[in-house]
Amino acid sequence: MxxxxxxxxxxxxxxxxxxxxxxxxxxxxxxxxxxxxxxxxxxxxxxxFDLGAPFIRPTQLPVLNIISELESLGIARRWMVTPYHRGETFVSEKESAPIYVMVPGMxxxxxxxxxxxxxxxxxxxxxxxxxxxxxxxxxxxxxxxxxxxxxxxxxxxxxxxxxxxxxxxxxxxxxRHWQPCWAVAVQLQSALPDAMPIIYSSDSLLQLAVLDSAKPQRQSQLQTWVMYLTHQASASLSDESSEAVSFKALTALAQMFERDTVDTLQCYAHFWRYARLASEAPRxxxxxxxxxxxxxxxxxxxxxxxxxxxxxxxxxxxxxxxxxxxxxxx
Ligand SMILES: Cc1cc2nc3c(=O)[nH]c(=O)nc-3n(C[C@H](O)[C@H](O)[C@H](O)COP(=O)(O)OP(=O)(O)OC[C@H]3O[C@@H](n4cnc5c(N)ncnc54)[C@H](O)[C@@H]3O)c2cc1C
Structure with a gap:
């Protein structure tokens, strides 16, 4: 057909x-x-850099089968990394499900x-x-x-x-059943030392910061971070300019590492109007x-x-x- x-x-x-x-x-x-x-x-x-889904954490069939097929072809790679959750302090995930990325990009x-x-x-x-x-x-x-x-x-x-x-x-x-998301990618002039590559946050306008350049088979010599704003912050900043949102995201990244600023070389921001279906949305x-x-x-x-x-x-x-x-x- x-x-x-x-x-x-x-x-x-x-x-x-x-x-x-x-x-x-x-x-x-x-x-x-x-x-x-x-x-x-x-x-x-x-x-x-990956601007949408940063990685996947498959737990069930048939997704595991498809990922293992992609892995055998060299398209999916396990990213051996422990995610951290940032509240008052950084806490590592105890039993982390395997994390996979596609190479050279998602x-x-x-x-x-x-x-x-x-x-x-x-x-x-x-x-x-x-x-x-x-x-x-x-x-x-x-x-x-x-x-x-x-x-x-x-x-x-x-x-x-x-x-x-x-x-x-x-x-x-x-x-309202769709959650928007601002994603902001930034290349840093000076690396954030000893940074954990995956940080979920609960006290910031960032829900997640990912060190994209630390993923397997990425080219960049300089640190590239991709920051994902919370859905609430993304919705309230939907009409803001990319520059204004990038500035807020960078300030939040600096605060996460208890710094005044981070040295930025390049920046790119994208607004996803329909990033993810809300968990309470009807299927x-x-x-x-x-x-x-x-x-x-x-x-x-x-x-x-x-x-x-x-x-x-x-x-x-x-x-x-x-x-x-x-x-x-x-
Ligand atoms: C910022 C962000 C972070 C995310 N984080 C995660 C995560 O950590 N883990 C996770 O599992 N998932 C995550 N997701 C969700 C995940 O990426 C999506 O659920 C999944 O990729 C959806 O795939 P899809 O093919 O169903 O839809 P889509 O990827 O949206 O594909 C639909 C395609 O249709 C095209 N299209 C739309 N309308 C038309 C038209 N009229 N004509 C032609 N083409 C059209 C679009 O351009 C698009 O390419 C995230 C998504 C975003 C945006």
Whole structure:
């Protein structure tokens, strides 16, 4: 079958790879310039760093199986590091679940999964048109793509909702169910000595600071930190400039290490409007309509993490495979 996948994040890339393995012809449409979605890796003139999910801590099947397959291919690496929690003092995590990163950046798994698929980047699909011969996808420049037997949308739920709403009755998900996040990357002139590479904080506007340059197979000789503001702070600073947010994040990093300032060489900030699904948000069932040839799935169906995306994609491909075989047996 000829299948269009909207979104080249973890969910879309894994689905594209699996369906291609099942023998289908898969075309992936991605609105950003690169692969990875919320596991993106940002390239700048001063180096590259992970700007979305910094690492994953898989605990369950089938995620562990997929990570171990990626590990055997040299794409996932265990990061032997102990996370610390900063309250009044730094406290190490006692029983830390294994931490994995992709190399050379968190989007490496998506690069791997999309090998051999047709991929169109910088293409934002704005609406879907069902014709008697199949689906046509329209983008923001009024270009059309098609014809496809199936369309599988893997965007965050708000974008998925607007694409599917003309065809399927859907549950709306309120804006408050999504947690935004400012991520601020900084390259330091002088290293913070003896710094723990993963610090969760409970008394700062930072929820997490990660020493990106300490991850396996990173290039930078200078310390590069990526700081993630709490969801509350991110929401209240959503209209602030990148410069103002970076300044606040750097001040918080300095305070974490009981310093007045940190010596910054470079800085980059990004606001994620739909970073993660709130833990109390209702889960939305994936859409699977074999009459129409229309489906939607994403982390929102399972939980708002890379683990959730892998689980959602794996379950979807199983259902798709069974459905497709059944259609042939009939
Ligand atoms: C700052 C941050 C920190 C995080 N930290 C962690 C963490 O520590 N651990 C963890 O497990 N998870 C973390 N996450 C969550 C995790 O990254 C996501 O749950 C997961 O990557 C979602 O993958 P996905 O493929 O379902 O969605 P996405 O990655 O959002 O992929 C969807 C893709 O669809 C594209 N798209 C959207 N609309 C269109 C359109 N109309 N046309 C074409 N393309 C479109 C998007 O550009 C995107 O590439 C974090 C996320 C962020 C942003």
């Amino acid at each position: 000829d299948i269009a996948v909207v979104g080249a994040g973890v969910t879309g890339s894994l689905i594209a790879a699996s369906l291609q393995k099942q023998g289908h012809k898969v075309s992936v449409f991605e609105k950003s310039r690169g692969r990875g979605g919320r596991t993106t890796c940002k390239r700048t003139h001063w180096g590259q 989007n490496a798994a998506c690069h791997h999964w999309l090998t051999g698929c047709r991929l169109a980047t910088s293409v934002q699909i704005t609406h879907l048109q069902k014709t008697p011969k199949g689906w046509i996808l329209w983008d923001s420049t009024q270009c059309k793509f098609g014809l496809f037997d199936w369309v599988i949308v893997t965007a965050p739920w708000p974008q998925t909702y607007s694409l599917l709403a003309p065809y399927v009755l859907l549950a709306p998900l309120e804006e 939305i069932a994936p859409v699977f309509d074999s009459e129409l040839g229309l489906a939607a799935v994403g982390d929102w169906a399972v939980g708002g993490s890379v683990d959730a995306s892998i689980k959602a994609a794996t379950q979807f491909c199983q259902q798709f495979g069974e459905n497709f075989c059944y259609a042939h047996v009939k």
